[in-house]
Amino acid sequence: METKYCLWELWRPLSNSSWKEKNIVFIGFMGAGKTTIGKLVAQKLYRDFIDIDEEIEKEYKMPIPQIFAEIGEKAFRAKEKEFIQRLCDYKLKIISVGGGAFLQEEIRNVCLSSCIVFYLDITWDAWKNRLGLIVDSRPVLHGKSMEEIEELFYKRQEIYKNNFHSTIEISHQDMEELAESIVESLKLTWELHETK
Secondary structure (H helix, E strand, O other): OOOEOOHHHOOOOOOOOOHHHOEEEEEOOOOOOHHHHHHHHHHHHOOEEEEHHHHHHHHHOOOHHHHHHHOOHHHHHHHHHHHHHHHOOOOOEEEEOOOOHHHOHHHHHHHHHHEEEEEEEOOHHHHHOOHHHHHHHOHHHOOOOHHHHHHHHHHHHHHHOOOOOEEEEOOOOOHHHHHHHHHHHHHHHHHHHHOO
16 A cells, blocks of 8 residues: 655644544545545544534535535635634534645645644546546536646645645555555654654
């Protein structure tokens, strides 16, 4: 299994609260698997799972494409920031944030300072195969050519790869195996930090 993470050698310091109590946040491009892996990790750790996009849909009582169309992306991003900042005050949550969330500096800062952030890294070629499954529910993709989508993909990758604690390559991996590996690495990290 090809993974790239070593939580006990984090280059970005976290706040001083207990490592075991920290929220775990999954970031990455839309359709990368944040919700799927997040739910699996939450089950294995007996934690609540929260999908920020789903919470926003509940708040507005409409799907995200309709939110974008009727209320606008600006209002969506403001609500996204509000939810994430509030959730970062809690503990023991598994959180999946939307693909565009980390475009906002305030969101990056609060997640990186108070949570453990996993970046799900997928290659462009692997992601393209998922496009047909997700395009209808992702309004930022509507009306874009493949060249424009590819440009958006790499532009966001630049943000993700500079703002995480641990990264996982998921292009050809089994989600169940990845979730188990994440849990094992977290447990090892917690043990190491307890002994310090």
